[in-house]
Amino acid sequence: MDHLMRELAPIPAEGWRQIDDEARERLVTHLAARKVVDVEGPRGWTHSATSLGRTRRIDAPENARERETAVRQRRVLPLVEVRVPFTVDRSELEDAERGADDLELDDLDQAAAQVGLIENRAVFHGWPEAGIGGIIDASPYEHGTLGTDPERYPHLVANAVNTLRCNGIDGPYALAINPEGHTAIVESTEHGGLLVLDHLRRALGGGRVKRTPGITGAVVLSLAGGDFVLELGQDLSIGYSHHDAEKLSLYLEESFSFRVTEPDSALVLD
Template identity: 90%
Template sequence: MNHLMRELAPIPAEGWRQIDDEARERLATHLAARKMVDVEGPHGWTYSATSLGRTQRIEAPQTGTQRETAVRRRRVLPLVEVRVPFTVDRAELENAERGADDLELDDLDQAAAQVGLIENRAVFHGWPAAEIGGIVDASPYDHLSLGTDPERYPHLVANAVNTLRCNGIGGPYALAINPDGYTAIVESTEHGGLLVLDHLRRALGGGRVKRTPGIAGAVVLSLAGGDFVVELGQDLSVGYSHHDAETLTLYLEESFSFRVTEPDAAIVLD
């Protein structure tokens, strides 16, 4: 038995299969940041910190000798644990045993959305309490103004891509944009009749436009790799908490860190 305690849950094998399948499907939709940064791991639940490859000089303990001693403490970035609970009706799990393959798992969907918001915001806007710095704060460039007219977006994105290229940042590139901005893009055409989305993909050098819950505004960033890293201890998994006669309380859980290794690889559009 591991820390997820799944063996203690009164859930049949078919019920677990459907819960896990639904969790994977929903998380794939909400974990937008992972599609645009490097993901290392998972290294397991006991993995606690990301090595930063740097040290900090500290004073040596007093030993009563005069010999000079250099002492350095290695710097690490602790992983943060995230757990979001959700409930499942026991009646639905009994239906799984009868052969139902359309379980009502609305609360799981909401939990997956919450996990996505937390992780996406940590990547783009940082998380000071978790010692995570985000892409937006790390970017050294002046912010561009996104505005509300999606027909202007291809021009703005092309300028951002050009700035990245001039600074030696290769492509392809991605546009991470908030859900309202993404909706405006997919519903818009330019005067020539072409979809704004198609123009954006060309401006991004064949990259992607990604709907990103949790981001404020938008960010143009390189997809070349090596610039932004999410490191996973435990990847998102479903665990068991407790149950009563009618309801089971489960949870989604992960541990991760995030670091920016190349601040020049992203430009913010407010």
């Protein structure tokens, strides 16, 4: 038995199958940052820190100072653990055993959205308490202004891509944008009938436009690889907490770190 304690849950195999399938389907939608950064791992629950490849000097023990001993300590970025609880009605699981394949898992859907929000914000806006710096704060360029007119977005994005190229950052590129901005893009057409979304993809060099819950504004960033790294210890998994006569208390859990290795590879549009 591992730390998720799934074996202790009074959940039949069919119930677990439907819960896992629903979680997987919802998480694909919400984990937007994973589509535009490098993902390493998962390295397992016991993986505790990301090596930064650097050291810091520290004092040698007093009994070793006569020999001018040099001492350095490896620098690491500890992984952060995220656990979001949700509940499932036992009656729904009983129906799964009867053959129902449309379980009501609304609380799971909300938990998946919360996990996605946390991860996306950590990647783009950072998480100081966890030692994580985000893409937006790391970007060295003057911020552009996104505005509210989606028909201007291709021009703004093309300018951002040009800035990245002039600084030696290869494409293709991606536009990570808040849900409201993405909706405006999808619903709009430019003069002449060309979809804004199609025009944006051309400006991005065949890259992608990604709806990103949790981001403020938008970011144009390179998809060339190696610039932004999300390292997973445990990938998102469902664990068991406890239950009563009516409900089971479960949770979504993951551990991760994030680091920006090339700040020049992203430009922010406020």
